[in-house]
Amino acid sequence: MNITQTLDAKGLACPMPIVKTKKAMDTLSTGDVLEVLATDKGALNDFKAWATAGGHTIVDQKEEAGVLYFYIQKA
Amino acid sequence: MTVTAWTAAQVARKVIDNKEFFILDVRNADAFEEWKIDGHNFDYVNIPYFELLDGVEEILPQIPTDKDVLVVCAKEGSSIMVADMLSEAGREVGYLAGGMKSWSMYLEPIKVGDLANGGELYQFVRLGKGCLSYMAISEGEAAIIDAVRFTEVFTKFAEDKDVQIKHVFDTHLHADHISGGRHIAEVTGATYYLPPKDAEEVVFDYAPLEDGLTVNIGSSAIEVGALYSPGHTIGSTSFVIDGKYLLTGDILFIDSIGRPDLAGLAEDWVGDLRETLYARYRTLAEDLIVLPAHFMIMDELNADGTVAKRLGDLFAENHGLNVEDEEAFRSMVTDNLPPQPNAYQEIRHVNMGKITPDNDEQTEMEIGPNRCAVR
Numbered sequence: 001m002n003i004t005q006t007l008d009a010k011g012l013a014c015p016m017p018i019v020k021t022k023k024a025m026d027t028l029s030t031g032d033v034l035e036v037l038a039t040d041k042g043a044l045n046d047f048k049a050w051a052t053a054g055g056h057t058i059v060d061q062k063e064e065a066g067v068l069y070f071y072i073q074k075a
Numbered sequence: 076m077t078v079t080a081w082t083a084a085q086v087a088r089k090v091i092d093n094k095e096f097f098i099l100d101v102r103n104a105d106a107f108e109e110w111k112i113d114g115h116n117f118d119y120v121n122i123p124y125f126e127l128l129d130g131v132e133e134i135l136p137q138i139p140t141d142k143d144v145l146v147v148c149a150k151e152g153s154s155i156m157v158a159d160m161l162s163e164a165g166r167e168v169g170y171l172a173g174g175m176k177s178w179s180m181y182l183e184p185i186k187v188g189d190l191a192n193g194g195e196l197y198q199f200v201r202l203g204k205g206c207l208s209y210m211a212i213s214e215g216e217a218a219i220i221d222a223v224r225f226t227e228v229f230t231k232f233a234e235d236k237d238v239q240i241k242h243v244f245d246t247h248l249h250a251d252h253i254s255g256g257r258h259i260a261e262v263t264g265a266t267y268y269l270p271p272k273d274a275e276e277v278v279f280d281y282a283p284l285e286d287g288l289t290v291n292i293g294s295s296a297i298e299v300g301a302l303y304s305p306g307h308t309i310g311s312t313s314f315v316i317d318g319k320y321l322l323t324g325d326i327l328f329i330d331s332i333g334r335p336d337l338a339g340l341a342e343d344w345v346g347d348l349r350e351t352l353y354a355r356y357r358t359l360a361e362d363l364i365v366l367p368a369h370f371m372i373m374d375e376l377n378a379d380g381t382v383a384k385r386l387g388d389l390f391a392e393n394h395g396l397n398v399e400d401e402e403a404f405r406s407m408v409t410d411n412l413p414p415q416p417n418a419y420q421e422i423r424h425v426n427m428g429k430i431t432p433d434n435d436e437q438t439e440m441e442i443g444p445n446r447c448a449v450r
Contacts, residue, residue: 015153018125041439042149049103050125 004032010039017043018050028074036070076162079169083181087202090114091380097144101157110443113373124153131160150174178203182228185380190317194297198381205370205445206252211316214293218242220322221368222255240265242290246324247311248273250337251416251445253437254426270310278428284312306348307333321363328367329375329384331448332395341409361387369445408449417443
């Protein structure tokens with residue numbers, strides 16, 4: 001997987017992880033993959049719902065040492 | 076336009092007084108579907124905050140201007156963002172301070188009635204979770220039954236009433252919420268009672284709550300008497316207070332009955348549940364006022380916000396008390412049960428003292444409705 005850009009949203013509370021992710025996505029092109037790091041547990045469901053609503057694909061996600069990693073491919 | 080922060084207590088007043096209210100819930104659809112702020116005269120729109128990042132213009136027609144509007148999210152951050160956007164668009168709106176988290180935690184103490192010799196009985200209504208706790212006070216002393224984990228609400232209330240908490244009971248080992256009973260007993264020096272049959276795995280000392288146990292509150296003897304009533308759990312115990320009130324725990328609710336499966340043994344306990352509801356309770360005075368440990372729907376609230384009804388009326392009206400056929404009853408309480416409460420196994424372990432999660436983890440465990448009933 002080629003990561004086009006990485007966004008560090010660790011320590012940010014809702015809604016900032018999604019707000020920043022959306023801004024970053026707006027600068028990318030179709031097919032690009034954005035890596036997002038977040039620590040807000042509420043982000044888990046929100047990222048899924050937000051990506052679905054926007055047609056983006058979460059190609060992978062994982063949790064390591066309390067940090068959530070999302071890999072989102074732009075629609 | 077200004078954005079107002081509403082407290083959970085202010086929202087609770089809207090619920091209890093049956094006021095009109097408009098809620099814009101900006102959590103995602105699953106969360107809203109599962110659990111929201113219920114009110115008789117509330118209207119709702121659910122639009123996740125992440126669909127509003129480009130602006131709120133499109134939803135303005137859906138937001139009324141003739142009633143109070145409250146924006147709600149899980150913790151408050153997203154609701155503040157959306158409320159600010161609506162405010163910039165010229166609308167006057169509020170947000171719920173602390174979000175659904177604070178709603179889940181809020182307790183409204185309401186007086187249920189007077190006891191003999193100047194005593195009083197209070198019901199603590201946790202609107203956001205449907206939990207009901209009780210405090211009986213008389214002549215400087217108090218007993219608490221089924222306290223939820225916000226123990227300071229109870230100790231502060233006792234201080235304000237100038238009473239000393241002497242006895243703390245749990246009707247059973249709870250599976251949907253974390254009990255505050257043990258902690259209240261620790262900080263006040265009160266005795267903490269649990270039914271021994273529910274307490275086989277607990278890792279702390281407790282006083283056994285056995286059938287027929289009575290304690291007095293105050294010197295003029297308000298009597299609190301225990302009545303073994305298994306079925307929701309094997310140890311479930313009811314209380315008769317002052318010969319007037321029947322505290323049913325999670326055995327009998329206003330519009331439903333307890334489910335027998337939260338400790339994993341529905342088939343084994345269905346007979347106990349039947350026996351309690353159709354034999355033991357039938358021997359009690361019909362004029363007793365039933366006070367359960369939960370409500371599930373807003374229709375179970377009385378006009379003053381209490382959850383209470385005459386036992387005789389429940390015999391006539393509660394569907395779960397009117398299934399004559401034993402097989403039909405067995406099938407009703409063991410088949411097609413609703414999903415279990417969120418994290419119910421972990422919550423049982425917390426109440427046994429086996430695990431000690433921090434406050435945030437406890438909040439997470441208690442997210443969502445209580446789901447202790449079969450309707």
